[in-house]
Structure formats: structure tokens, C-alpha cells
Amino acid sequence: MSAEEPLLYERVARLVEAQIASGALRGNERIPSVRSMSRTAKVSISTVVQAYLHLENIGLIEARPQSGFYVRPPMRATVPPPRPKVSRSRRPISIAxxxxxxxxxxxxxxxxxxxxxxxxxxxLYPNQRLNNLIREVLRDHPAHAGECLLPPGHEELRRQVAKRMTFAGAPADPAHVVITSGTMDAITMSLQVLCKAGDTVLVESPTYFGVLQVVEYLGLKVVEVPNHTSTGIDVDAVRNIARTTRLAAAVLMPNFNNPTGSVTPDDAKREIVAILSAAEVPIIEDDIYGDLHYGNTRPTSLRAYDDAGLVITCGSVSKTIALGYRIGWAVTPQFHADIARAKFFSSVACPTLQQLVLARYYASGGYDxxxxxxxxxxxxxxxxxxxxxxxxxxxxxxxxxxxxxxxxxxxxxxxxxxxxxxxxxxxxxxxxxxxxxxxxxxxxxxxxxxxxxxxxxxxxxxxxxxxxxxxxxxxxxx
Amino acid sequence: MSAEEPLLYERVARLVEAQIASGALRGNERIPSVRSMSRTAKVSISTVVQAYLHLENIGLIEARPQSGFYVRPPMRATVPPPRPKVSRSRRPISIAxxxxxxxxxxxxxxxxxxxxxxxxxxxLYPNQRLNNLIREVLRDHPAHAGECLLPPGHEELRRQVAKRMTFAGAPADPAHVVITSGTMDAITMSLQVLCKAGDTVLVESPTYFGVLQVVEYLGLKVVEVPNHTSTGIDVDAVRNIARTTRLAAAVLMPNFNNPTGSVTPDDAKREIVAILSAAEVPIIEDDIYGDLHYGNTRPTSLRAYDDAGLVITCGSVSKTIALGYRIGWAVTPQFHADIARAKFFSSVACPTLQQLVLARYYASGGYDxxxxxxxxxxxxxxxxxxxxxxxxxxxxxxxxxxxxxxxxxxxxxxxxxxxxxxxxxxxxxxxxxxxxxxxxxxxxxxxxxxxxxxxxxxxxxxxxxxxxxxxxxxxxxx
The missing domain is CATH 3.90.1150.10 (Aspartate Aminotransferase, domain 1)
Structure with a gap:
């Protein structure tokens, strides 16, 4: 079984998802019975049950006793999504x-x-598997404590990271990957490479407080664009600011913004990249949550729309398999050499053991x-x-x-x-x-x-x- | 046997060292025969041999065939030590x-x-011991990949680091230790905490190029004081600059400067700390090589002379036991909270596994x-x-x-x-x-x-x- 191929139950779940998305199945409507779906989709009863339980888990349908499965009604009526604050001040004030x-x-x-x-x-972590890989690496590299995998970092791990970018619609060259100490290290170094003190950086509002802190440490100014809970980054705001403000960089989180959780739609992503590229503004994309989509499809990376090579995609293993490993990456066709240099001078390298272990883990195919x-x-x-x-x-x-x-x-x-x-x-x-x-x-x-x-x-x-x-x-x- | 107690052969070696230092034994002079030293010092022949081989190893004496051991002549006459370049420009130029x-x-x-x-x-590394400790930690903390030891870092490791500061004449409070990703990470964050773009930092000339690179990344200016191959940091130059220049910080390497290898004498250390403290200039001490003294005594840390609490001592395991672990520390009574905050926002934490392993390694007593x-x-x-x-x-x-x-x-x-x-x-x-x-x-x-x-x-x-x-x-x- 290929890791990339959808499983049988996933195919069934997608059928139902597509019907809900298209409006063919509406809130409170009963979905096909397990038996009829089994006949329609030509799969076993248990596969359909698995599919329906998955759809229930991700909140799309619900089981009603003695009656079957129903499309979950949209709950907006009772508790609506939060509203964004629109603010465009260029004077950052220090967060309390x-x-x-x-x-x-x-x-x-x-x-x-x-x-x-x-x-x-x-x-939830694959701890046993990772620990076994550590034991394997100890056998194969008993002197790893003395080895330093200098920036850009372990070649096989970079290859694996580059390969996985395909799922985000943006295949990468392993030579464009720099291994970092987590996502924030990648973002911090990207900002150091792109900006000098006093420069202005575009960020979302709301956005992860760590980004704002680093921006403050580096003596940078921020200008904010709204991130809407349901529609993501506000494209018009990006356009207006790009027209009026000289930006040194943008730090954006189009996939599951922290804190709003929103995904910026593909069309908006394409437009944002086009607007900022035209203004020659590099984009630091924080893609740390990209792999954690509830539905079947991973949202795309901004790099999928990046003809100018101005997007730096930053990610890590911290939200998925190993928070304590402190390993992440920056993927960028244009700035990889600068970031590798920044890594070497600011902290020399990332730990050898974790790089070797993660390369083996990804290569072994259990991740999906x-x-x-x-x-x-x-x-x-x-x-x-x-x-x-x-x-x-x-x-x-x-x-x-x-x-x-x-x-x-x-x-x-x-x-x-x-x-x-x-x-x-x-x-x-x-x-x-x-x-x-x-x-x-x-x-x-x-x-x-x-x-x-x-x-x-x-x-x-x-x-x-x-x-x-x-x-x-x-x-x-x- | 206590790890701190000198070994028998070391006591013998110190006897000879003291005589050479005092001038009682001069260059080309024959030192006491193995047999006579054995009687004088009341130790076995083999202990004396061990002592003499050690002295030969560190270059103080030499064996002459059929004749015995002699005090090594000073070689300055044939190949003298390099001369420092004296330069005080405040305009740094980018290194090629x-x-x-x-x-x-x-x-x-x-x-x-x-x-x-x-x-x-x-x-040379204690690889087998370290790898066994990793296996131990995997057994005791199977879910370590999910644990994050947030700044200031693992408590037991901080305790061990603080304890070892005693050997540098500067015992520390574990609460004043912040675990970092190696020495450069500690220095980089210290500079970020102490300086803003445009500030001037005192450095040695020559000094480690990584420090100069980081200073440049942070948009800081440098002013240089000579480091002399035989006498270390030039105290007069420090005094002159402190008098005329507003400094945001100093980055100094008094113990085995990279590249000159010099140790700044204790009196000079005391004076440098006094001069800079009077001018309220915090000192970032790069003590990465401090443990690697060829003689018996570890050189002191600047913190030994630091009444004002303005010294931040930075060190790591990179030169001693585990370059590939990427673990270091900053020790500072005044700025530890700021550095812990900088660590959290710029890269969240250091890897959990290495912190747990090193704490056990130091605690186990084999390090000395x-x-x-x-x-x-x-x-x-x-x-x-x-x-x-x-x-x-x-x-x-x-x-x-x-x-x-x-x-x-x-x-x-x-x-x-x-x-x-x-x-x-x-x-x-x-x-x-x-x-x-x-x-x-x-x-x-x-x-x-x-x-x-x-x-x-x-x-x-x-x-x-x-x-x-x-x-x-x-x-x-x-």
C-alpha cells in the first residue's frame, strides 16, 4: 500500500464531503445508509462505517440514535465565528x-x-518508533556526538522535507532547504536576513505572539492586515498596504492561522503572492500547522503560486511528531544560502542525532x-x-x-x-x-x-x- | 577517589611546574632523576614517570636520550609569538x-x-558513556519527544552547570543559568538583550569571526581592543575606550582566546571587570575553552571579579564532549530572565534528550x-x-x-x-x-x-x- 494513495474509507468519506460541499447534501439531511453506500461505492459495510465515523469525528455528520447519519447543521446560528479587528497602525506598541x-x-x-x-x-506521538530509530542511529553512528551536521543540515533530511512539500502543492529542491531549530528559528533568521532595524514588516492581526516578539527584538516595525476567522488573510488590506508602505518582508500564516485557525483560500493566496512579489516583498510563510488538516486535503503552500521565488516556507516537526526535538526548516530558492550562513553564525548547527532520526523516520513511510x-x-x-x-x-x-x-x-x-x-x-x-x-x-x-x-x-x-x-x-x- | 582531588602524579608534576615557574629550574636544566624524585616525593617510580610524561606532553620538559629529563628551553628565540595588530577603528568593515x-x-x-x-x-569523546545514557533516558522518559523543557531549561542540568562554575572561581546560582543551543546562541541572545541597532560593542582583535558576524547581523558597531598572544586582553586599551566611547556591551574571551590562545591574567581580569562595571557596560564572557587548560588549574571566569553582576558567562559542551549536541548556557545574575525570554521567542527551547543526558553525565562524575x-x-x-x-x-x-x-x-x-x-x-x-x-x-x-x-x-x-x-x-x- 502506498502511503500517498487514499485508503478505501477515505474515498468514501470524500464522496460524502463533496456532496456536502456542493450543497447536494444540506444540514440535517440524512446521508445514504451504510448498506446503500456499500452497494453504491462497491466497498464493504465496515469500510463505510469507518468512513462515517471519520466524518463524525471531523464534525461533518452526526449519528442520530435509531435513525442513521445526518449532515451536521451549521452552528453559526447559535455561536457565530469571532470578528476580526481591523487595525492598520504602523506604530507597534509593546505587548504587555x-x-x-x-x-x-x-x-x-x-x-x-x-x-x-x-x-x-x-x-499521540509515534514515541516507540522514534525511540527505536534513536537506538538504530546509536548503533550506526556511535560517534554522532562528535559529528556536526553544518548548515544547511543533514542531506537526507533535507531531501525528505523537500519531497513532502509536494503535498502542499510546492515541490522543492533539497538544495533550497535549510534545517533549523524549529519554525521560530527559521522565521527569526529569515527576518534577520531580510530586514535591518527600523524596517517595516507586514503581519496578520491576530497572529502568533512569538512573531511579534521577535519583530520587536530585531527593532522592526509592524503593519497589520486582518486575518478573518472564515476567509483568512484580507487580500484588499494587503493590496492597500503594499501600495502605500515600503515593506521589508511579510510574515504570513495562510494555513490554520494561530490563533484564528483560518485557511486563506487558494485564489487569495495566489493574489497575495502576486501583490507582494510585484512590490518585491519577500514572504515568510509560517506553515507549522499545514499538515494538521481535518479534511483529506492538505492546504497549499504560498510557494505553489511563487514565480518570483520570494516565498520562504517555514515549518517543523514540533506540532506533529516531536516538540522536544527542536527541528524545523526554511525552504527558499533565493535565500537558502543567507539563512544557512545566519544559522552557522548564530548557533552553528542543529543537533546531529535528531536530524539523523527524523530523516530515517520520514524515509520509512509511517508518517502519513x-x-x-x-x-x-x-x-x-x-x-x-x-x-x-x-x-x-x-x-x-x-x-x-x-x-x-x-x-x-x-x-x-x-x-x-x-x-x-x-x-x-x-x-x-x-x-x-x-x-x-x-x-x-x-x-x-x-x-x-x-x-x-x-x-x-x-x-x-x-x-x-x-x-x-x-x-x-x-x-x-x- | 574524589574527582576534584589531584592525582598522585599530578602532585609530582605540580612540584616541578612550580620550580620552573619560580625560576628554580631553568631552561635546559636537568630535572631530578625519576629515582631521586620518587624518594623525595615519597611516591612510586611509575607515578614519577607518569608525571614526567605529562610534563613532556604539555611541553614543559623534554626527554634527552641516555640522559634524563630537561626543562624545555623557551623557544621564543627561534620562533617568537605573533604580534597583535593595534587598531581602534569604530567603523567595522564587513569581513570578506x-x-x-x-x-x-x-x-x-x-x-x-x-x-x-x-x-x-x-x-576522544566519551561516546560510549553518552550513548549508554541516551539508552537510559529512552527507558526512563519514553515520551521525551513530546516533552518541552522550556527556558531557562532542565533544572538538573542548570544545577550541574552552576556547580561546575566553582572550578572557574565563580560559583553560581542554578536560577541564574539559562540553557542555550551552544555558546554562540548564548552570545547572540545576550547581544540581542543588551543592545539595539547602532549601538557599539567592544570586542577583541583578533577574535572569533562568528562573534563579528553576529554583531554585523544585529546592526551593531564594533570597537576593538588588542588581544596579545602572551598577555591577553589589553587593559589600557579597555580603559581608554571605556573613557571615550559609549559601549552597550563587551564580548571578551579571556580564557584561551580564539585564535591567539592567550589567557588574560587574573589581575588584568579584575581590572577589566572594574573598568567596565564602573562604566555600566555588561560583559559577555565567551568561556567556551575554559575547561581545556593544559596545566592543572582552570583559569578563572570574569564572574570571579564581578561585584556588580554585569558579567554573562557563556559556555557549552561543544569543545569538550559533544559538539553535535548543540547545548550551551549563559550564566548571569542580572539578565537570566531576559535571555530565557529571548530563547523562548527566538527558538522556543533546546532539545529535551540532550539536556536530560548531559545532566546525568555531569552528575555521574566521570567528566573530570x-x-x-x-x-x-x-x-x-x-x-x-x-x-x-x-x-x-x-x-x-x-x-x-x-x-x-x-x-x-x-x-x-x-x-x-x-x-x-x-x-x-x-x-x-x-x-x-x-x-x-x-x-x-x-x-x-x-x-x-x-x-x-x-x-x-x-x-x-x-x-x-x-x-x-x-x-x-x-x-x-x-
Whole structure:
């Protein structure tokens, strides 16, 4: 069985997905019975059951007792997705450092329920397989501690990374890949290579706070374009800013933006690349969540539309198989030599052992099977978390419904301070991320981000229930 | 046997060392016979032999056939140490990027004799022990790939690093240690924390080219103070510059400067810290080679003289036990929280596995026994390399005689271009580092740096012979 070929049950699931997408099957409509689908698709009953359970896991259909499977009604009517804040200030204000420090410290606390980190549950990781590969490498490279795989990094790992870019619609040359210490290392070095202090960088609002911090460290200015929960990066805003502002680079997260979870549609991606290329603005694409799509198709990389070679795609293994390995990459036809140089001078190289192990892991072909399992779990978790928020949060709450990734972006009722909720929740040993850290202007005061990477348990459900009560309490007092 | 207690043979060696240092034993003088020393020191014959072989290895004495051991004559008369270039320009000029790229690429070439890198031979590493510890950690932490040891990093490793600072005369609080991806990562982040673009940083001339590159990436200016091959950092120059120039930080390498190999004496260290502290200039101390002293005593850290808490000591395992692990640290009472924050935002964390393994390795106590063996080998290598240079290089050559570290700094006869030698040597598959990359002003045109970290073999001797012929050829043509 080829790892790339869809499995039988996936083909069946896609049939149903396509019908829902086209509107042939609408909300609350009954989908074909297992038996009739088995005849239509010429597959076994158990394959259809597997397909339907998968569709249920990713939230597209639901089982109704004694009746069969139905298309899940869109929930927008009861809890709509959060609205973006539109802001175009060119004067970044420093994000409340204290809040960020408290966030960071909370991540290291073993006594709290970690709904604050954007991590996949480590229990999902292919730990046994990876550990066996480590033992293999110890046998084959007993002196690995003395070997330094200098930038651009281990050749076979670069080959594997380049190969996998095909799934994002953007096959790459292994010579264009530089191995880094995770995605943020790739983004930081890209910014160092492309910008000098005082330059202006385009970012999304909201966006991952680490990007904003690095931009601040490097003495750069930011200009923000909205990221809409349902439609992704605002193309018109990009066009306007490219027309009026001299940009040194853009840092964009078109696939499962952190925190909104949105995917920017392919047409918009093509247009954004065209607009910024015409203005000769290099794009640093943060593709860290790209592999974690709930549906069957991986969203495309901006590099798929990049004729000018100005896109640097950054990714890592941190959200998928090995957060603790600290290995990522930058893929760029134009800037790979500069980034390799920056890597050498700022931290010499990435650890040898992890590079050797990951190259073997990818080459061994188990990754796609593994990913399928993780994606199904994340999709189910995400749905369960949305359901719990709908159930337990007070009216006026809005929640995103991402089609991939590990986080949920929640807009609280007007007047509810996300930082207050963050502190109150921490006192109840529940970690969340307050919205204001996700923009340079400290917008999103009444927003929070929670993780859906952990395995769904009654404990998590109770924590969300508790959060709902805290929100209601703050709303009442406001 | 305590790891810290000197061994019997070391005590004997120290007796002789002290007599040479005090002048009681002079060059070419015969030292006590093995038999008489055995009686005097009340130790066995074999202990004395071990002591004398050690002293021979580190270049203090030499065996003369049929005659006994003699104090090695100072060789300054025939091949003196290189002279420093005194330069105080505040306008850094970019180091020839092409030369640096060629240097970096040469390091990755398996077909050349690597006299260019400053690495200890990996065959000296405690590989088996480290690999067994990895297997242990895999058993105890099977899910380590999912664990992230967030900055400041693994607590037990920080405790071990802090404890070892005692050997450098500067005991530290584990809370003041931040684990980093090697020494350069620690230096880079320290600079980011302390400086903003346009600020001026004090560096040595010559100094490690990586520091100059990072300074350039961060948009900083440099002002240089001489590092003298025999007396280390020029205190007067530091005083003058501190008086006239507003400095944001200093990056200093008082212990086995790369490339000169010099150690700055304790009194000078004390004075430098006092001068810079009075001017409120934080010092980033690059102590990467501190553990590799050829004699018995580790040189002190600048932190030993630091009442104001302005010194950040940076080090790593890269030169001692595990280049491929990419683990280092910054030790600082004042800036640890800022560096931990910078680490989190620029690359999140260091790999979990290596942190767990190194904590166990240091705790297990084998490191000091191991270091003793490596230091003896490096001392012997260094002496052999100096001897070969004396033998094979043309008159007009000067060579440093370091008392620790992995490199030799060589001044070629006037008019011999180190870059030309670098290129010619590369064509003969011998890697060296040209002098001009070691200063921001591209001084040191007729200097080179070679490594003495590899095990001494006839191949290396022949390579140095070849280099000598190439130097002579270039000198003739000049």
C-alpha cells in the first residue's frame, strides 16, 4: 500500500464531503445508509462505517440514535465565528511583557490544565518508533556526538522535507532547504536576513505572539492586515498596504492561522503572492500547522503560486511528531544560502542525532499513516471543544470552527476582559491564552485562545464548563 | 577517589611546574632523576614517570636520550609569538563574505584534512558513556519527544552547570543559568538583550569571526581592543575606550582566546571587570575553552571579579564532549530572565534528550577524569604542532604557545597572504583558517589559525610540512 494513495474509507468519506460541499447534501439531511453506500461505492459495510465515523469525528455528520447519519447543521446560528479587528497602525506598541511572561511560565507549570499551549498531546506521538530509530542511529553512528551536521543540515533530511512539500502543492529542491531549530528559528533568521532595524514588516492581526516578539527584538516595525476567522488573510488590506508602505518582508500564516485557525483560500493566496512579489516583498510563510488538516486535503503552500521565488516556507516537526526535538526548516530558492550562513553564525548547527532520526523516520513511510490518526483525533477534539463552548459559555460568545490545527479562537461577550479571565482561570489551575498577546496593538482584549490538542476527557469538558462560568461571572460584573 | 582531588602524579608534576615557574629550574636544566624524585616525593617510580610524561606532553620538559629529563628551553628565540595588530577603528568593515563562505564550506568537506575547525577529535569523546545514557533516558522518559523543557531549561542540568562554575572561581546560582543551543546562541541572545541597532560593542582583535558576524547581523558597531598572544586582553586599551566611547556591551574571551590562545591574567581580569562595571557596560564572557587548560588549574571566569553582576558567562559542551549536541548556557545574575525570554521567542527551547543526558553525565562524575585525559592529549598535540611549525615553516614565522585550547595562531613572514595560503592549501586538501576573518577590519592578512584538536599523526605532520613549503613558495613570489 502506498502511503500517498487514499485508503478505501477515505474515498468514501470524500464522496460524502463533496456532496456536502456542493450543497447536494444540506444540514440535517440524512446521508445514504451504510448498506446503500456499500452497494453504491462497491466497498464493504465496515469500510463505510469507518468512513462515517471519520466524518463524525471531523464534525461533518452526526449519528442520530435509531435513525442513521445526518449532515451536521451549521452552528453559526447559535455561536457565530469571532470578528476580526481591523487595525492598520504602523506604530507597534509593546505587548504587555508581564502578561506574556505569565503565559510562558504557565506553560511550564505541571499543576495546571494546559489549554494554553498549541501542542498535540504527546501521547499521540509515534514515541516507540522514534525511540527505536534513536537506538538504530546509536548503533550506526556511535560517534554522532562528535559529528556536526553544518548548515544547511543533514542531506537526507533535507531531501525528505523537500519531497513532502509536494503535498502542499510546492515541490522543492533539497538544495533550497535549510534545517533549523524549529519554525521560530527559521522565521527569526529569515527576518534577520531580510530586514535591518527600523524596517517595516507586514503581519496578520491576530497572529502568533512569538512573531511579534521577535519583530520587536530585531527593532522592526509592524503593519497589520486582518486575518478573518472564515476567509483568512484580507487580500484588499494587503493590496492597500503594499501600495502605500515600503515593506521589508511579510510574515504570513495562510494555513490554520494561530490563533484564528483560518485557511486563506487558494485564489487569495495566489493574489497575495502576486501583490507582494510585484512590490518585491519577500514572504515568510509560517506553515507549522499545514499538515494538521481535518479534511483529506492538505492546504497549499504560498510557494505553489511563487514565480518570483520570494516565498520562504517555514515549518517543523514540533506540532506533529516531536516538540522536544527542536527541528524545523526554511525552504527558499533565493535565500537558502543567507539563512544557512545566519544559522552557522548564530548557533552553528542543529543537533546531529535528531536530524539523523527524523530523516530515517520520514524515509520509512509511517508518517502519513500516523498523521491520518492524529488529524482525526484533533478534528474530534476540536468539535468536542466547540460543542462544549456552545453548551457552557454565555450568550454573546463567538467561536471559530477551524478546519485544521490545534487551537480555537474565542470572542467573549463585549466587556469581558480576556486577561482577567486568564488570571482567574489560572487561579483555578486552567491555562488559556489571553487574546491581547496576539496583536502588536494589544487588541483582542475580549478574546481568548484555547488548545484542542489534548485528548478529550471529562476533565477538559469540566474545565471548559468552569471557564464558561468564569466568563459569565466577569460579564455580570462588567 | 574524589574527582576534584589531584592525582598522585599530578602532585609530582605540580612540584616541578612550580620550580620552573619560580625560576628554580631553568631552561635546559636537568630535572631530578625519576629515582631521586620518587624518594623525595615519597611516591612510586611509575607515578614519577607518569608525571614526567605529562610534563613532556604539555611541553614543559623534554626527554634527552641516555640522559634524563630537561626543562624545555623557551623557544621564543627561534620562533617568537605573533604580534597583535593595534587598531581602534569604530567603523567595522564587513569581513570578506566570500572568504568566510569558503571557510564554512571547507568545514563540511570530508575530503580535506581539517586543520581549520576548532574541534576536539571526536574519537576522544566519551561516546560510549553518552550513548549508554541516551539508552537510559529512552527507558526512563519514553515520551521525551513530546516533552518541552522550556527556558531557562532542565533544572538538573542548570544545577550541574552552576556547580561546575566553582572550578572557574565563580560559583553560581542554578536560577541564574539559562540553557542555550551552544555558546554562540548564548552570545547572540545576550547581544540581542543588551543592545539595539547602532549601538557599539567592544570586542577583541583578533577574535572569533562568528562573534563579528553576529554583531554585523544585529546592526551593531564594533570597537576593538588588542588581544596579545602572551598577555591577553589589553587593559589600557579597555580603559581608554571605556573613557571615550559609549559601549552597550563587551564580548571578551579571556580564557584561551580564539585564535591567539592567550589567557588574560587574573589581575588584568579584575581590572577589566572594574573598568567596565564602573562604566555600566555588561560583559559577555565567551568561556567556551575554559575547561581545556593544559596545566592543572582552570583559569578563572570574569564572574570571579564581578561585584556588580554585569558579567554573562557563556559556555557549552561543544569543545569538550559533544559538539553535535548543540547545548550551551549563559550564566548571569542580572539578565537570566531576559535571555530565557529571548530563547523562548527566538527558538522556543533546546532539545529535551540532550539536556536530560548531559545532566546525568555531569552528575555521574566521570567528566573530570575524562577532561584530564583530553587536556593531556591536546597539550601534546599543541606541542607537536608548534614543533612541526618550527621545523617546517620559513624564517620570519611566529607562532603562539597557548597554555590551553584547541588552536594555534601563526604569523607568517611579512608579505605572505594568509588568504592565498588558505586557497593554495585547500587545493592540496588541507584546511586552515585565514587570519583576516578574525577582525572586523580584515587585519591579520599574514596570519593563519590551525587546529590542534585532532590526534597527532604522521599525516598531520606531513600536512604542516606541506603548509611550510607553500608559505615559503608564497614568500619567494612576494
Amino acid at each position: 511583557a508581564e502578561t506574556l511572561d505569565t503565559c510562558r511560565e504557565a506553560l511550564a507549570r505541571p499543576d495546571i490544565l494546559q489549554l494554553n499551549g498549541a501542542f498535540t498531546s504527546p501521547t 499513516r500516523y498523521l491520518r490518526r492524529v488529524r482525526t483525533t484533533l478534528a474530534a477534539n476540536s468539535q468536542s471543544a466547540v460543542d462544549a463552548i456552545v453548551r457552557y459559555f454565555p450568550p454573546g460568545t463567538r467561536v471559530a470552527r477551524p478546519s485544521g490545527g490545534i487551537v480555537l479562537w474565542i470572542e467573549l461577550p463585549a466587556g469581558v476582559d480576556g486577561v482577567e479571565l486568564f488570571r482567574t482561570a489560572l487561579a483555578s489551575r486552567i491555562g488559556i491564552a489571553p487574546g491581547l498577546v496576539f496583536s502588536a496593538k494589544a487588541d483582542y482584549r475580549n478574546y481568548i485562545r484555547i488548545s484542542c490538542g489534548m485528548l478529550w476527557t471529562p476533565t477538559i469538558e469540566r474545565a471548559i464548563e468552569k471557564l464558561g462560568r468564569l466568563v459569565a461571572g466577569i460579564a455580570k460584573a462588567a | 563574505a566570500e572568504t568566510l563562505d569558503t571557510c564554512r564550506e571547507a568545514l563540511a568537506r570530508p575530503d580535506i584534512l581539517q586543520l581549520n575547525g576548532a574541534f576536539t577529535s571526536p574519537t 577524569r575524562y577532561l584530564r585525559r583530553v587536556r593531556t592529549t591536546l597539550a601534546a598535540n599543541s606541542q607537536s604542532a608548534v614543533d612541526a611549525i618550527v621545523r617546517y615553516f620559513p624564517p620570519g614565522t611566529r607562532v603562539a604557545r597557548p597554555s590551553g585550547g584547541i588552536v594555534l595562531w601563526i604569523e607568517l613572514p611579512a608579505g605572505v597572504d594568509g588568504v592565498e595560503l588558505f586557497r593554495t592549501a585547500l587545493a592540496s586538501r588541507i584546511g586552515i583558517a585565514p587570519g583576516l576573518v578574525f577582525s572586523a577590519k580584515a587585519d591579520y592578512r599574514n596570519y593563519i589559525r590551525i587546529s590542534c584538536g585532532m590526534l597527532w599523526t604522521p599525516t598531520i605532520e606531513r600536512a604542516i610540512e606541506k603548509l611550510g613549503r607553500l608559505v615559503a613558495g608564497i614568500a619567494k613570489a612576494a
